[in-house]
Amino acid sequence: MNSLAEPRWWEKFLWPVAASALFLAVWHYSVIYSATKVFPSPLAVERGLAELARKGLLWAYIGDSLRRVALGYGMAAVIGVPLGLTLGWYPAANQVVNPVLQMLRPISPIAWIPVSIVLFGVGDLTAVFLIFLAAFFPIVVACVSGVPNVPTIFRRAGRNLGLTAPQLLARVVFPAALPQIIVGLRLALGIAWLVMVAAEMIAVDSGLGYLVIDARNSGKRYDLVVAAMLTIGVIGLALDLCFRRLRNIRSVRWGFPQ
């Protein structure tokens, strides 16, 4: 088979499944040969997952984590996209806001933990706020830099057809920059999912991040720690795959060379 041939349907699954099986095998035998008392084997993790599911904790925690990310990330997108487009559109506004933005951007959301606890207390709001911060800056930056990339010809055509400045922003600049915005949104979702773990470790007593720290603190249950880690990884991957499908929407597909 040469590289130009269409892969058969089962070949798409063969390699990921084979690689996962190899990974599990290496993990399993490493645990046996090293005779570790701390690190769990895949089977122990599987039993841990089953135990969590039986207690009803697994789905509840997944739900809590997803809810917090949806809230924080959603707010970041709803505020960040219009803000970023407006800043990109008015260079004068950008010059005022940009220094502040650039200074806040490199600060890890983790560094905001004390401040957000003072502002919102220990609880859901703090976790949501930290996730919001994590997603907000990449989204704004993607939108600001997307605007100058919109070809002049599209803006001219929009103005020529009678659009006012706000209409031009909504009906020309936004759709023209959308492929680039989607790239920024995808990046931001990845970061939000990372920060969710840290946020839940300190601010709340539910969710996958809380599960990691709680399993370790209450009885050194490393099987549950690894079970939580794997769950976080699988859901993160699934979210990213969903996001990648967005580029197949017909009104943005033009922006992604196939």
Add this chain to the structure above:
Amino acid sequence: MPLTESVTTPAATKLSAQHVHMTFTRDGKSTPVLNDVTLEVAKGEFLCIVGPSGCGKSTLLSAIGGFLSPTGGEIRIDGQPVSGPDPRRIFVFQERGVFPWLTVEGNIEFGLFKLPRAERQRRIAHYIEMVGLVGFEKAYPAELSGGMKQRLEVARALAVNPDMLLLDEPFGALDSITRLIMRGELLRIWREERNTVIFVTHDIDEAVQLADRVAVMSGRPANIQQIVNIDIPHPRDLSSPRYLELRNGILTQLGLAHQV
């Protein structure tokens, strides 16, 4: 009375450019592009502007469209000074101007947002039919050929009922066969709609085939060297002595030899 296609009848002035100057300044260096351009275009006329590439043809057209303001002189349309872009005069780019995120229908509908729904639907159907894109209503520009995109852009422009069309080398990116077909299509549409058309091209044949009058521009800084009346009725015979004579006259005016 026989119908003739020639424009010997005097018509009202649509556009009047008086002593237009344009100078671009960049890095403290100023480059004069247009030097005292004076031009009158009649209502319903088809005017072609030809000239060497980079001479300022597109700059003049952008100024007429209201995208640039001249550094000297004045451009008036229907007696009013041009102060910005206006849906009554639509600028048609090469096919790069269609919006890739909208379907054929969506592109044509784009400028119709002030109209009631029924009227929008009527115009979409009418102009899709006129430019021959029936069956492609739901297609996206990426799925169309260059010539189809160009027709779509013309349809989008016509749908807002402009009284002027400003075309900037609209067929420049098309292959020569498609270009010939598009010229015929444009003439047919122009006869139906009777807009005033200003058509910028560097192709002298194209200008002589299409225009009522051809304005010949000099090299930069440009002014109008000569305006040639093309007194051949449509459809034009491209091998007639008069066609060749007019074409050669323009070539000579531009200082180009007749042999390659």
